[in-house]
Amino acid sequence: MFKLLEPNKIFQITSKAPRYVLFLFVVVLTVGLTEALILSPEDYKQSDAVRIMYVHVPSAWISLGIFSSITLLSVSGFIFKNKNLFLIAKSLAPSGFVFNIIALVTGSIWGKPTWGTWWAWDARITSMLILALFFALYLIAWRIYEKEEKVFKITTFITIIGIINVPITKYSVEWWNTLHQPASINILSKSSIHSSMLFPLLIMTAAFALFSLLIFLMKYNTELIKIKNKGLDRL
Amino acid sequence: MINELLFMNGYGVYVLSAFGFTLLSFSGLYVITKLQFAKEQNKFVAKFGSLNSDKANSAKLQRINKEILANATNN
Numbered sequence: 619m620f621k622l623l624e625p626n627k628i629f630q631i632t633s634k635a636p637r638y639v640l641f642l643f644v645v646v647l648t649v650g651l652t653e654a655l656i657l658s659p660e661d662y663k664q665s666d667a668v669r670i671m672y673v674h675v676p677s678a679w680i681s682l683g684i685f686s687s688i689t690l691l692s693v694s695g696f697i698f699k700n701k702n703l704f705l706i707a708k709s710l711a712p713s714g715f716v717f718n719i720i721a722l723v724t725g726s727i728w729g730k731p732t733w734g735t736w737w738a739w740d741a742r743i744t745s746m747l748i749l750a751l752f753f754a755l756y757l758i759a760w761r762i763y764e765k766e767e768k769v770f771k772i773t774t775f776i777t778i779i780g781i782i783n784v785p786i787t788k789y790s791v792e793w794w795n796t797l798h799q800p801a802s803i804n805i806l807s808k809s810s811i812h813s814s815m816l817f818p819l820l821i822m823t824a825a826f827a828l829f830s831l832l833i834f835l836m837k838y839n840t841e842l843i844k845i846k847n848k849g850l851d852r853l
Numbered sequence: 854m855i856n857e858l859l860f861m862n863g864y865g866v867y868v869l870s871a872f873g874f875t876l877l878s879f880s881g882l883y884v885i886t887k888l889q890f891a892k893e894q895n896k897f898v899a900k901f902g903s904l905n906s907d908k909a910n911s912a913k914l915q916r917i918n919k920e921i922l923a924n925a926t927n928n
Binding site for chain 1: 893901
């Protein structure tokens, strides 16, 4: 199975894919922004402030999803001794970190009109801040350590410790009394959000997912060329 | 109509700054990633150009090297 993931084989696809993903991202984002800012209704309690949800929630979802994927890839890379899995994980991290920062900043902006404060040491916000620190540690580790074996070990260790924080973030609103409301969207049961708001939220999530795919592809191609540059030095 | 859209019942400043920050972050990350890619690609082309013909031919045996060069000329 890992042979299918060989860089030499997939570069043909990954080098051409970004232009198509960029086009698709622009289209989906345009539809999403029109829905989120113009067509979707205002909330009966929060009025137009609810529109911040369309950038805040997808960012939080995607950053949590990316950190979970990085952990899975790092652990698999470590078990199966596959360097390419580490390379994929490394290429996912920058967009995960940026989405995490977007979730924190837009959450803070949303907090001011709804809770009357820019920041609170609420369980959900604090655990998202901790997640950002783990992303930062992970990215710093790749910059500091040059020896492959060492960086693989350290980044895997960081993700294993960091992944403990992911379910804490997800269930913090149920485990503790927080300023955040419980989840409005459930995969297994009926969601409490109206379809007129759910639709733009899903479109924006799709747009953000396409953006993270775009950055991942560009970053992955950069990493592959870096390796090939080192290869040319050895010739 | 436009005033209403921007004012958003008094929440325009919050909503637009949240969306603005998001789009600015996207642009920043895209530009940085694009520049890093171009830098590595240019480095590769320069290194490849400095190889003698034997080494260049042996490097060209790898499909990925040919792809990188082809992409660099297309861009």
